[in-house]
Amino acid sequence: MGIRHLRTLLAIAEAGSFQAAAERLGLTHSAISMQMKAFEEELQSQLFDRSRRPPDLSPAGKRLLPKAREILALYESLSEAGSREEDLSGLLRLGAIPSATASFLPEALAQLGQHHPRLQIRLESGLSTELTRELLNGKLDCIIITQAQRLDETLKATVLRRERLVVVACNTEENQKVSQGEDGDIDLLNHLPFVRFNHLTGVGKVIEQNLRSRGASLREVMELDSLEAIQRMVAKGLGAAIIPESGIGSESNLLAIPFGKPVATRTVSLVEKYRGQRPDLTQALAQTLFAVLDTPELTTNGSIRYP
Template identity: 25%
Template sequence: MELRHLRYFVAVVEEQSFTKAAERLFIAQPPLSRQIQNLEQELGTQLFERGSRPLQTTAAGHFFYQHATKLLANAEEIKSMTQRVGSTDRVVRIGFVSSLLYGLLPRIIYFYRQQYPQLKVEVLEISTKDQIQALKEGKIDVGFGRLRISDPAVRRILLREERLSIAVRNSHPLSQHQQGIFLADIADESQFFYPTTSKPNFSNQVQALYSEHGLAPKYTQEVRDIQVALGLVAAGEGICIVPESASKVQMPHVSYIPLMDADAISPIFLAMRGLEPSDDIRALFGCIYQIYDLEGVKYDREAVRHFF
């Protein structure tokens, strides 16, 4: 006796008709009738009153129905519990660079957790460069970063491009340019570059942007991270180039001014191992683009369709 036989029998009892039960089960009526006959032969007893309209069970059939429904319910519960137990070992480890915490990444991770509660999601702050090795060693499954670092074992997907801004103290003369400012206008200012993590990093990205414009900032200091840089800006020690999303950091006495140069952008990449992505990673992509759609963030939809 198989579970499908129990499902067939229960459907016939509840529909009180072989025809309606066959429609409910999406099978033809003759095979259904044969399955019920085989079941009766196996049990050695008649389960339905022949010729009754609507179809009625015998006493043995009624007894069998009561226990069949319990067995089917138990089978579904066992299936569900087994899936939950099996899923507890499913872990997705996400690496990220700290500046992304000011943007949409926290919302994406929260949404991912809410949509897939069976997954254990772990997040680790790790530089873009170190993410590559961490991916190859299996320490993380995906990495969110800002640098174009190529490796044959790693696949990199451009998620979007974020504009850059200048962080200045409110009393700084540059704070009057709220509509925007160009790199050439700030090259002579004292500036803080960050972070001091292994190169290449965001500091290199900013320096490269200056070089592409034929500029070289005269007074620079490298600091540990964006928080230190913004603190020094608030102290009136200089200015700092930051991603546009950093403007959400409401630090006293600090203003954010858009950089107007067309190429003043910072790309946001997702890196993953070069193998076919797992269903869990595909689900993460789905969450990313749902948040982007909700926020009206532009991204390459053709690239998304190609990936999926």
């Protein structure tokens, strides 16, 4: 068994067919096929169901994938194992939710690159659930997500920040008046159509739980997964939304008030496996993130207006 067999197996799994893998690796279809047949003979196991067109991974092949990724990661880290702490090198495969990539992450990656110029970062953006799945499957080394209440027992989380959620609406005199009551956040949501933040995201689930606990019944008109798009819709008077306060950009004419009693928050965490391949790299990333993040103390009352 050689490293090339493992690379070919992963290429087929990711590309979806022998032909697509051959194009990705710069080989012929017959070379790919011969490699996999030799690999199957060595393992004495059928890795592909060749009764299907194109051939699909068999149950045995699917079980082998996580181990193949782990072995390749170890192999690729051999030359990096002796790196000094102050001169880290290698590849860190990072996943992050969109709100992180649009706010604090660019600065953190820039600083990390300045301190460790030989370190390479491959970044993937996605939803918390998708990124967690890829972390468990070995496709990513660590992820920045809205932490769920429960994580898989093989994962550990480092809390980066806790962000309060706010109700945002167009900053009009009428909306200001509606929001000044004891339950101003719910009053404002009831007063306007609801622009929902994607309920499949981590923060979307936090929002849904809080709305349900307060018995809110809203007139939903949109569901978006872009904070920028939500703010644009809201600023044009098309409704009210609930978003993380840190996600508020430079959009003008926006009114924001804390959501929930006490104020609802989301927890943004750096998540990795307990037995990660490069804990030195994830630790360096965590330290840089802490240096970049400057989270204010959470308060439970008062409104915030963004002129």
